[in-house]
Amino acid sequence: MLPSSPRDRDSWDDDVSREIARAAPARSSSGFYAGAPEKDPVTVRPIEDEDEDHDEEIPVAPVRRQLSVAIAGFSALLGAGLILGAQTSGPDARLPYAIVLFGVQLLYILAFTMAVRPPAAGTVAGVCVVAAAAADRLAVTSEPAALLPLVYVLAAAYAAALVGQTIRAADRARLRDSLGGTFLVVLGVVSFALPIVLTRKPVGTQALLVCLTAVGVSLLVAHLTDAVWPKPRIAAQVPRGAAGIIAGAMLGTLAAAGLGSVLVLPFTPAKGAVLGLVVAVIAGLVDLAVNYSEAGRSMAGEAPTLWVARHMQGPLGAFALSLPATYALTVLYLA
Template structure:
């Protein structure tokens, strides 16, 4: 008995074959269309990625170039003037310090510390801002008091104040749930605020060391000149740009450090032993480089906050924090140079 249907029953017809009929003849335009599509189609094996047609030159889009931030000349000159005034005030106040007569210099240092607390907290806006500001102010007063009243002039009491203040600031941020979420992200900013405030107390300790006042004169002058020259240079020639989002140039940073070192070497030639132009140049170089790098780091931090979408607040405080950070880092650098070089 033969089957009622042929073996080909149930099979799908070929693409070019109509069901139940002979294969259709190729159409006239099939060969040209296949040639335009890149030749005959090849069967793809299992696991082999599909080929993509090559992109045409017109489809490639160039990377979007971010326009650099505009350098505002009046603002740069204003910051340079503030750095010059701050450095002059600290240097002149250091000359009034003497055995049994350190209150005027301490008041000046405390004023700078409170100004730093205002500028840094309003610019960074850490969680529990009022708590961080209060802890930093208390740490400043405690550090200055210990720097004046300890029997031996040393930095260990200031380090202890720094650790206690940092722990107190973090614990204050953990009280509320809203602030607790941001503690990890803002830990570095909180530590820099407390550390920067306590660092100014190093100047009071330095004033109690032999040749400490002269060291402050050399290092603070170098830092002030470096910051002033760097900002003034950016007002006229912010080139080459270090980053498109930061309105600073390498010429100002390098030139400020060089001019600050030169001024410190000139001061060393007028000071008495153990100061020499070489020693003063080394001390001034370290202080100037520390100051301009701290100022530059503040600019990068501010640009990062703006790129993250944070709204800027109190533009005066934001632009004061650069010179304040520069002198805050120059203070412990001056203390280290006094111990290592002299």
């Protein structure tokens, strides 16, 4: 029953407030109400980087000095053979040069078929041997000397290689992934017939001398430098140094400029340097790409390529893929 007078109401409110304050739980010094169970403080643990436990030290591929010297020697011998064959190839003496080039083409087929490992590798190799013989014959006998017959051989050989890869179901399953590799094999084989075509053009023999010298010097210097000072390493898994590749390109360009200064017109030191720079850079990149592809196979756990084919692949690919650039520069830049 509520009190009627105002004074009684105020006294009653004070009594009620005291009762409520007495009944309410007091707060402790920790900030919790007295009587309430205090929770254990949460311990914050630093999050450890789980990747640190899974990081593995990348092994550094060793540089074998004797092997680098051997590859440099093979590059020099290959370049010297191609240059001497071009210089001694006359109107009635192109067949011996074609035979030499056919031997180089067989080495290229062996090295790149074993390295690229396309589906139906035996069929691809057989097609490439036929394409090499046909390209060399057309380069010697076609009138006038032109690039178009070799383009026809390239297209026909590539189509035949692809058809041969569709016969078996296991080969068809890998066909899409092998298109680029198969084309690389066929292109290099047909490209080795280009020196014969160039020797039949007015300044083609001199252009071959300049460009093949630049490629040979570039590869020779690059691998000899790797044998002495393979630094800075481009990648831990690739046994090559950037110093050798850069020095090779520079000295290859210098050698081409020197030849351009002693050859007759239209050659000049500047034009020789342009030709040498283009082919030397192409050769160095192709040679380096071969090392990268071999390192990729090793990291993937695949069986390595046969050691003879593996070490010949870089120089052979460098010379083969620099020949189309040599032909283009001769026809478009020197003409």
